[in-house]
Amino acid sequence: MTELATKPLPPRKKRLRAKGLASFGYGMLYVLPSLLLFGLFLFYPMIRTIYLSFFRSDTQGNPIEFVGWENFSHLLQSSIFHESAKATFLFVLYTVPPGVLLALTLALLANQKLKGINMFRTMFASTMGVSVAAASVIWLFMFNPAIGVFNKMLSTVGLSGVQWLLDPDYALLSVALTTIWMNTGFAFLILLGGLQNIDRSLYESARIAGVSDFYQLRKITxxxxxxxxxxxxxxxxxxxxxTFGQIDILTSGGPMDSTNVIVYSIYKDAFRNFNVGSASAQAVLLFLAVFIVTMLQFKLLEKKVHYQ
Structure with a gap:
C-alpha cells in the first residue's frame, strides 16, 4: 500500500498538472487588481463594520470596550429603530413596484415604431443624466408650499396647499415620488433594450393568428x-x-423621523452622534435584511423567469 501511495505520477500527468497550475497562476494574476480593489473598498469595510458592531467606540470610531450583542439588543428594543425600519420598508414599497411599472409602461410605449419616437425615448431616459443633488434641489422647489408647482396645481382646482416635506403624512411619499422619477431613466433604458431583443417574428405570427395586443403582451412580451x-x-x-442623498437634501430624516430610514439613521449615529458601534450594528442588520429579501426574491420570483 505504501509503495502504491508514493508511486510517482507519470510524466504526462505531471505536465498536465504543471500546465493547470500555470494557467491558474496566470488567471489569478489577471484578476489580482480586481481582488485588491474589492478587498480594499468592499471586503475590508464590511469586515470592519461587523467587528465594530460588537464594541463601544470613542468619537473617532476606535473600539474601546467589547460589549458583545449589546448594540444589537439595544436596537431591537429601541422604538426609534423600529420607526426607522418601518420607514425603510414603506419607502421600498412606495418606490419599487410603482417605479418598475412606470418604467415598463414607458418602455412599451417607446418600443412602438412611430414617427418621432426617438425624441420621447430621449426624454424618458433623461433622468439618468441628472445627479441626486441636482434632482433633489429641483424637486425641493417643486414641493415648496409657497411657490411650488404642486401647490399651484392644487390651488387651480380650488384645493388648499399641502406641506409636502413638513407634514409627516406626506413627507415619505414626497421623497418616494422624487426617487421614482430619478430611477425611471435607468430602468426604462434596460427594459427598452430587453424589448428590442425580442424576436419580431413572434409578433408577426401572432398578428397573422389574429390574437389581441393584450394577449401578445401577456403571452409573448x-x-x-x-x-x-x-x-x-x-x-x-x-x-x-x-437611498440616502435625496432624503438628506429634502427632509434630513424629518419631520418627526417620518423619513428617517435606516441608512440615514446610520449616518446620524456615526457622524452626528459619534456612536459608531450602534451605526455599525444597524449597518449589519440592514445588510441582513437586504440579503434575506434578495434571497427570497430569487427563491420565489426566479421560478417564473423564462430565460429562453
Missing amino acids: LPLLSPTLFFITTVTLINAFQ
Whole structure:
C-alpha cells in the first residue's frame, strides 16, 4: 500500500498538472487588481463594520470596550429603530413596484415604431443624466408650499396647499415620488433594450393568428422580458434600501423621523452622534435584511423567469 501511495505520477500527468497550475497562476494574476480593489473598498469595510458592531467606540470610531450583542439588543428594543425600519420598508414599497411599472409602461410605449419616437425615448431616459443633488434641489422647489408647482396645481382646482416635506403624512411619499422619477431613466433604458431583443417574428405570427395586443403582451412580451424585469426589480429593490442623498437634501430624516430610514439613521449615529458601534450594528442588520429579501426574491420570483 505504501509503495502504491508514493508511486510517482507519470510524466504526462505531471505536465498536465504543471500546465493547470500555470494557467491558474496566470488567471489569478489577471484578476489580482480586481481582488485588491474589492478587498480594499468592499471586503475590508464590511469586515470592519461587523467587528465594530460588537464594541463601544470613542468619537473617532476606535473600539474601546467589547460589549458583545449589546448594540444589537439595544436596537431591537429601541422604538426609534423600529420607526426607522418601518420607514425603510414603506419607502421600498412606495418606490419599487410603482417605479418598475412606470418604467415598463414607458418602455412599451417607446418600443412602438412611430414617427418621432426617438425624441420621447430621449426624454424618458433623461433622468439618468441628472445627479441626486441636482434632482433633489429641483424637486425641493417643486414641493415648496409657497411657490411650488404642486401647490399651484392644487390651488387651480380650488384645493388648499399641502406641506409636502413638513407634514409627516406626506413627507415619505414626497421623497418616494422624487426617487421614482430619478430611477425611471435607468430602468426604462434596460427594459427598452430587453424589448428590442425580442424576436419580431413572434409578433408577426401572432398578428397573422389574429390574437389581441393584450394577449401578445401577456403571452409573448412579459414572459420573454421576464429576465430583464427580474434584474431591474432586484437592482431597484437593493437601491431603495440604500437611498440616502435625496432624503438628506429634502427632509434630513424629518419631520418627526417620518423619513428617517435606516441608512440615514446610520449616518446620524456615526457622524452626528459619534456612536459608531450602534451605526455599525444597524449597518449589519440592514445588510441582513437586504440579503434575506434578495434571497427570497430569487427563491420565489426566479421560478417564473423564462430565460429562453
